[in-house]
Amino acid sequence: MATGAELLRNIKEQIKEVDPREVHDQLQSGNGTRPVLVDVREQHEFEDGHIPGAVHVPRGHLETRIEGAVSDRGKPVVLYCTSGNRSAFAADTLQRALGYEDVASMTGGITLWKDRGFEVDVPRALSAEQRSRYSRHVLLPEIGIAGQLKLLDAKVLLLGAGGLGSPTALYLAAAGVGKLGLVDDDVVDVSNLQRQVIHTTDRVGVAKVDSAEESIKALNPDVEVEKFNLRLDASNIMDIIDGYDVIVDGVDNFPTRYLLNDATVRTKTPVVSASILGFDGQLSVFAPHDGPCYRCLYPTPPPAELAPSCGANGVLGVLPGTMGLLQATEVIKLIAGAGEPLIGRLLLYDALAATTTELKVRRDPECPICSRDPDSISEEEMGVFPDYEAFCAGAG
Numbered sequence: 001m002a003t004g005a006e007l008l009r010n011i012k013e014q015i016k017e018v019d020p021r022e023v024h025d026q027l028q029s030g031n032g033t034r035p036v037l038v039d040v041r042e043q044h045e046f047e048d049g050h051i052p053g054a055v056h057v058p059r060g061h062l063e064t065r066i067e068g069a070v071s072d073r074g075k076p077v078v079l080y081c082t083s084g085n086r087s088a089f090a091a092d093t094l095q096r097a098l099g100y101e102d103v104a105s106m107t108g109g110i111t112l113w114k115d116r117g118f119e120v121d122v123p124r125a126l127s128a129e130q131r132s133r134y135s136r137h138v139l140l141p142e143i144g145i146a147g148q149l150k151l152l153d154a155k156v157l158l159l160g161a162g163g164l165g166s167p168t169a170l171y172l173a174a175a176g177v178g179k180l181g182l183v184d185d186d187v188v189d190v191s192n193l194q195r196q197v198i199h200t201t202d203r204v205g206v207a208k209v210d211s212a213e214e215s216i217k218a219l220n221p222d223v224e225v226e227k228f229n230l231r232l233d234a235s236n237i238m239d240i241i242d243g244y245d246v247i248v249d250g251v252d253n254f255p256t257r258y259l260l261n262d263a264t265v266r267t268k269t270p271v272v273s274a275s276i277l278g279f280d281g282q283l284s285v286f287a288p289h290d291g292p293c294y295r296c297l298y299p300t301p302p303p304a305e306l307a308p309s310c311g312a313n314g315v316l317g318v319l320p321g322t323m324g325l326l327q328a329t330e331v332i333k334l335i336a337g338a339g340e341p342l343i344g345r346l347l348l349y350d351a352l353a354a355t356t357t358e359l360k361v362r363r364d365p366e367c368p369i370c371s372r373d374p375d376s377i378s379e380e381e382m383g384v385f386p387d388y389e390a391f392c393a394g395a396g
């Protein structure tokens with residue numbers, strides 16, 4: 001029976017080894033001989049620093065994952081590890097067991113590569129606590145560490161800490177969105193608690209932004225909360241939305257929606273918009289200039305009787321939860337760059353019938369706002385809307 005050292009020696013006689021200098025030169029060359037560089041170390045080693053452009057296939061997953069990384073068995077492949085031993089075993093597996101034709105192991109591994117003065121990428125990493133907290137995200141290839149880091153860097157503004165804002169804020173906080181802005185000038189009322197689950201009975205009478213902040217911090221202390229205890233209007237909107245990557249629209253009135261639309265078309269900030277009434281919900285993503293805006297969908301305000309802010313309307317308590325979590329999902333997709341965002345599509349949810357319907361929404365080439373150069377939209381033009389009291393009076 002061979003010892004480990006003898007086995008390694010035998011393996012190294014069977015495979016090709018290349019010096020880091022040669023690998024460096026091959027990687028620089030733009031021609032077809034450029035090899036695929038594969039890092040076969042463990043996840044944490046890769047995260048601590050790797051050679052730029054390397055793909056990561058840990059040796060323990062080599063047989064099952066290498067085809068995903070290098071599908072063409074004729075392509076030159078260079079494997080490396082820390083010192084050149086694990087990559088030698090991996091090279092042997094690739095050429096003997098899996099039929100790769102041009103495999104080499106890099107002598108001395110990344111240690112010698114660094115000694116030769118070549119560049120290493122040290123990616124930002126999650127802390128041990130974050131790795132554990134977000135482990136179920138990291139396991140998803142669509143999110144992974146890169147997506148989680150994007151979430152941690154993201155700034156999301158929530159308009160309204162009410163029915164829609166409550167579940168959205170809680171789940172975005174749980175997902176690790178780095179900064180949440182909350183805009184709401186209301187205080188918690190006992191009639192809110194049937195659906196506004198971020199608030200609690202003992203916080204009745206407390207400002208909603210303060211109550212929401214308390215719940216967010218209890219769930220995830222890493223999240224930075226910026227509070228705006230005010231009503232959004234034309235005089236403050238540009239300052240408030242400044243610096244946010246995505247806006248979650250949970251406002252309950254049409255004038256603010258038009259104002260928000262016009263401001264975000266100017267700043268090119270995507271808005272994830274939802275509305276609810278009774279048992280019905282609507283959802284869409286307005287990505288200025290990539291898809292239609294709110295005015296393309298509703299060139300004129302919807303009938304006044306559908307305006308929730310015109311009076312107290314009934315709503316199934318669960319419905320804002322459903323729609324708010326669909327909003328949170330779209331926000332995470334936009335930030336992580338995963339999946340197909342709901343741009344140019346309007347999702348209608350009928351809770352009583354348990355059906356969803358999707359409508360296509362097209363950009364209006366004549367849209368008074370988004371058909372224009374965003375810089376040409378003036379302050380005076382933002383949020384132009386018919387007289388609101390007259391509008392609500394129409395609701396009867």
Ligand SMILES: [Zn+2]
Pocket residue numbers: 292293294295296297363364367368369370371
């Ligand atoms: Zn438009």
